[in-house]
Amino acid sequence: MAALDHPKNELHLYINNKLVYKRRLDTDELEIFNSAAYEKYRLASQEELLAVNGMLIVKAKIKLKLTSTENGGRKTGIISGYRPNHVFEYTSEGKLQRTYIGDINFEGEELMPGEETIATVRLHLTKQVEKYLTKGRKWWLYEVPNLIGEAEIL
Structure with a gap:
């Protein structure tokens, strides 16, 4: 997979450096370029995908805001490449449903607690x-x- 210059509101899936599909994040419109690879991706288990394909790059504007230190956030800032756990859902008891692994990349030296930025x-x-x-x-x-902190796809 490669990070290329694509419109900021599209998700692009590359397998072996070939574009398999793209999906518009605002309309959910899907365009498939390689139906065999797309079906293999769609039907594969998570373990197969992680072993073969690596990373999913969200080429969208992500608004990232760090929780202030006073509200329980970090005491120090983060730098581009930082790898927190990403949580999209909680259980009905308020516990973390599942965490996902990924990194955050942004321009600038450091993002401090309480600040926000646009990131990939x-x-x-x-x-x-x-x-x-x-x-x-x-x-x-x-x-x-x-x-x-929290993030939002703009």
Whole structure:
């Protein structure tokens, strides 16, 4: 997979450096370029996807806001490449449903607690995480067990 210059509101899936499909985050419109590879991706298990394909790059504007130190966030800032746990859902008891692994990349030296920025997020490729990637979707960033920030697809 490669991060290329694509419109900021599209999700692009590359397998072996070939574009398999793209999905518009604002309309959910899907365009498939390689139906055999898309079906293999759609029907594969999470373990197969992680072993073969690597990372899902969200080429969307992500608004990232760190929780202030006073509200339980970090005491220090983060730098581009930071790898928190990404949480999209909680159980009915308020516990973390599942965490996803990914990194956050942004311009500038450091993002301090209480600040926000526009960033690109790379998540480990799983079918389970793709369903959450829609315009306006918010999720939470953890240094388990601490909530340290939130992100939103603009």
